[in-house]
Each structure stands twice: as C-alpha cells, then as structure tokens.
Amino acid sequence: MSADVSDLSLVRRVQRGDKGAFDALVLKYQHKLVKLVMRYVRNPAEAEDIAQEAFIKAYRALPQFRGDSAFYTWLYRIAINTAKNAVVSRDRSPIEYDLDRNNSEESYDMQGRMKDAETPEGLVLTDEIRSTVNAAIDALPEDLRTAIVLRELEGLSYEEIAAAMDCPVGTVRSRIFRAREAIDRRLREVFEGGLGRAEELG
C-alpha cells in the first residue's frame, strides 16, 4: 500500500473546498502534534495553542501542498517552526529533552502529572480515558492485542505485522479492526457520558 494515501485523499478534498475533511486530519494528528510541540514549551495548554496555530497555518498553506512529501511530515515541519517561533518570541529556552533518554515510565508519569496538575479537570478526564482504553486492551484476546499494539506502538504496516504474526494481511486488518471495535465500545461510553468533546465536531 502506498504511504500517505488516506491523508492525501483528505488533503485533496480540502483543496477542493471541503473543510470537513480537514477536521479528520486534525483529529488524527492532534495528539501527536501536541506531543511534538511539548518538546519546546512546558505548558500543555500553550502546546495546544501552538498546535492549533500550526493546524491553521497548514490549512492556509494547503493550496501550495503538492503531495511531494507526506502530509504528516509537512505538518510536523510547520508545527516545529511555529513552536520555535513561539519560543523565540516569548524569550524562552526550548526544552530540548530527548524522549529516548527520558523514556522511563517514572519520568513520563512525573512530567505528565506536573502538566496535568495545572488543569485538574483535564487530569481527571484524561486519566479516565486512559484507564478505560488500557482496561479494554487488557481484556482483548492475545492475537487482537498483539496486532493493535504492533500497529500503534511499533508503527508496523499490516504486511510487517502479518509477517510477525505469521498470518495473512487480511487477518491483520480484521484483528486490528476488531481490537478497535472492542476498545471503542468502552471508550464511547466515556465520551458519550459528556466527558469528551469529540462528538461536537459532528
């Protein structure tokens, strides 16, 4: 499967005047983008502001996007530049910490708690979502859990997962889909319970 084909189909729709397609791109990459920006700024709320600015810059620049590079890569470059400019304009030093060096669970917990402590509601809601997803993953049959983790954590393609699990690609697709369905059944309850706002985009 050619890389970035789904993003490109959404991008082309936006370029033809379909703003709704851009929502899908934002939903897909918002967490990754905020995580990326948080390498440069400390405050999660500020990181979200910068990520928002990056998305809007990307939208405005989208007519010039030809698809030579992946949309994901292009968006990340915009976000990094936006974050650097924000840091310079506010005369702050970027936090150039390396995730690989600080990848212990304890370090993540500490950083996460410190940031979430600034927004208690966000802490509660995020924790509930996280615990719900983790509980759903733990309850999955092993083959489904392995497939979804290899995909989301390791970033393997379906073909690579099929080779790793010694099964057809179609089986991988089915396992990942069924894993997501099982997790989504629980997650939807959290969001529909008024805790999330993803539904508002509809």
Next chain:
Amino acid sequence: MSEELDSQLSAMFDDELPPQECELLARRLSRDGELKARWGRYAVMGAVIRAERGVRLNAPLAHRVSAVLLAEPEFGASAAPLAPRRGGVRWWQPLAGGAVAAGVAAASILWLRTQVPVSGPMTAAAVPSAAAAQAIKVVGPGGADDAGAYVTPQAAPARAVLVPSTELANYVVAHSMFSTPVARRNLLSAFMTSEPATAGTEDPPDDAKVDVKADAH
C-alpha cells in the same frame, strides 16, 4: 453503521486502504459526524497505547481549529494546486488545437484505409479473391436465359475508392502549419508505409520512374 464501513475506516486510519476506497470514504468521513467521532476515538486509542502522557486526550483542539476555520475562505477549484496556471495555458492552446486537428486528420486517413474493404461494394466473404471478382457474369447450367443464372457485380478496384495519395498528401501538408515537424513527418511516413502498392517495397528513385514511362511509350 455497517461493519464493513468500520473495517474500512480502521484500515484508512492506518493508511492501508486502497486509494479508490480511500477517495470514497474520505468523502463520507468529511460529512458524517458519527464516522468522524469514531475516527477521533481511534486517534485517542493510539495516543494511549503510545503513552503520550503529557497530552490531554479530551482536549477540544479539533473543535477549536474547526471553529477558527469557519471564518476562513474555502478553497475552490481555481485555488487547487492541481489547476493549471493561468499564464501557462494560453500560449500553447493554438498548438494543442493544431495537434488535435492533425490527430483527427490522421485518424480519418487510417479509418478510411481500414474501412474500404468492408464498406466497399463487396465483402471478402462474398468474393473469395480478387481474381474471382473479375468474373463478371456467371451463367447457369441452362444457358443465358436460365433463371438460375446470376450476375456478380464487378468488384470496384480498391484503389478507386481510396482517397488519392496526392490529395492526402496535400491535405497533410496544408494542415502542417498546425502540427509540429515531427508529427508531420510521422504522419507522412505512416501514410507512405500504408500504401498497399508499395508496402514492403522501397520506392524507386525518381529517375527510374521516368524510365518506366519512357519504356511505355
């Protein structure tokens, strides 16, 4: 929501859906709120699995971006990067028109040549060979007055139906101002090689043709 649709959505999220299906699903995704919400929850799952700890999973970022973009102008077809540039179109439009005209002329020539045997007065099935077509009249066993006698129409010589070579050549040359030299040369060479009389043979030099005429006299 159908299971097949959800399965496609999951595959599209992972960039593992065929492009044609992606196009269709992207259209639906941009308009279907329920589908979009599910898409958003897939992203949340990924963030949890990757342990993106500092990120608020319920952040209304997408909602905020969407609200800001409401005030933004939509990109029309003219603004799309795939649209041709204004300045770049006009100068080659006459050439394109000429190329189309030359193409039509070439197609007409080829069509005429391929259609002659079929559209002529006799088909190959009716006349087994050209020599048989020369038999003008076939008389039945009873003589000339026999009711079984029939007359086979004389096959018109194939060359008679064809557009004369000179006319074709003149046509191509007359329209040469609308085609490139290479296209013109290709046309003429294709035309020359398609001549039945000379197919597979090399044209004699001009002086040889004069000699033949002289011999005839």
